[in-house]
Amino acid sequence: MQKAVGRLFCIFAVLFALQFPLYVYGGQVQSVESEGSVGFTGAYEPIGPPDPPPSTSPQRPGGSLPQTNMIEGAFVGWIGILLVVGVSLAVGEKRKKQYKNYWNERRK
Numbered sequence: 869m870q871k872a873v874g875r876l877f878c879i880f881a882v883l884f885a886l887q888f889p890l891y892v893y894g895g896q897v898q899s900v901e902s903e904g905s906v907g908f909t910g911a912y913e914p915i916g917p918p919d920p921p922p923s924t925s926p927q928r929p930g931g932s933l934p935q936t937n938m939i940e941g942a943f944v945g946w947i948g949i950l951l952v953v954g955v956s957l958a959v960g961e962k963r964k965k966q967y968k969n970y971w972n973e974r975r976k
Contacts, residue, residue, distance in 0.1 A: 875960075879953060886945055893937060 934940075 882949060886942060886949065891939065
């Protein structure tokens with residue numbers, strides 16, 4: 869009974885943690901000025917034709933690309949949790965059956 873209560877507590881703790889995701893943003897903390905500089909001179913001269921040759925039709929992605937500081941929904945997280953819980957329950961049931969079979973054979 870205590871194991872079942874412990875498992876339920878763990879499941880609820882994970883579900884509770886998913887309700888309040890942690891958002892983290894970064895920024896530049898320090899900039900350094902230097903006296904050096906980088907410069908390029910000359911012109912680019914290709915060695916030969918590109919391999920493979922560029923296509924003439926514009927290629928666009930089939931949706932929107934992720935942007936900086938973009939926050940996705942928690943749908944994928946929920947799917948992951950459901951998979952973990954499902955596998956954990958399946959493994960637990962399998963071990964429970966093995967344990968019962970082991971003790972039933974020992975009693976004989």
